[in-house]
Amino acid sequence: MQNVDPAQRPRHAVAWHEDAPNPSSAATPPSEPLPTSVDWIVIGGGFSGLSAARRAAERGARVLLLEKGELRDGASSRNGGMVHVGFGASTSSIIKIFGADGAREWFDLSRAGVRRIQQLAAAGPEGLISSTGIDPSWSETGHLELARSARGAADLQGEAELRASLGLPVRLLNFGCKCNH
Ligand SMILES: Cc1cc2nc3c(=O)[nH]c(=O)nc-3n(C[C@H](O)[C@H](O)[C@H](O)COP(=O)(O)OP(=O)(O)OC[C@H]3O[C@@H](n4cnc5c(N)ncnc54)[C@H](O)[C@@H]3O)c2cc1C
Structure with missing residues (x-):
């Protein structure tokens, strides 16, 4: 943020957008044709999607995970890495x-x-x-x-x-x- 011309700064700058790589602007084309038949389709390759997909695959399901950009694009690749019991609510x-x-x-x-x-x-x-x-x-x-x-x-x-x-x-x-x- 320090090197950014103040006039060019977005009005609502988000620190973690500055510190982490920018989300990819375009989807990566799949390297092989998508399967025509699966048990589960999971949309979004953040912690939620990856975890759901992994869990389903561990139980033997055929899983297709669709991510619109790169796996690093969401909050999951930018967080503090802290894990504890509780919620973001009192x-x-x-x-x-x-x-x-x-x-x-x-x-x-x-x-x-x-x-x-x-x-x-x-x-x-x-x-x-x-x-x-x-x-x-x-x-x-x-x-x-x-x-x-x-x-x-x-x-x-x-x-x-x-x-x-x-x-x-x-x-x-x-x-x-x-x-x-
Ligand atoms: C700065 C910061 C610090 C944090 N620190 C912590 C922490 O220390 N501990 C903690 O527990 N939590 C922390 N969090 C919260 C935590 O990171 C999020 O709650 C969690 O990563 C959310 O995971 P998610 O999979 O739901 O979403 P995301 O990680 O955002 O993933 C969603 C994915 O879905 C994709 N997607 C969206 N729409 C589509 C579509 N239509 N088709 C295909 N793909 C799509 C996106 O590209 C993205 O990759 C932090 C969050 C931030 C921003």
């Missing part, structure tokens, strides 16, 4: 929509997702290294959420209590807040 909003039992089920799904990634990251016969040669550099470091204001700290405390009430292993650390808002 636990209270999840409970509000699905109830406590529903929220527990969502968190169980999320835990299963993390376990699946752990299993893929392992070097066993089903692991990524043995099946693709890709070393995902898995490292279990735990997951820390920080508040940057007194209000945020209060919200985090409420969030931690709710997660504990759903049986999630959570520990609240209090380092004291030096902020005045």
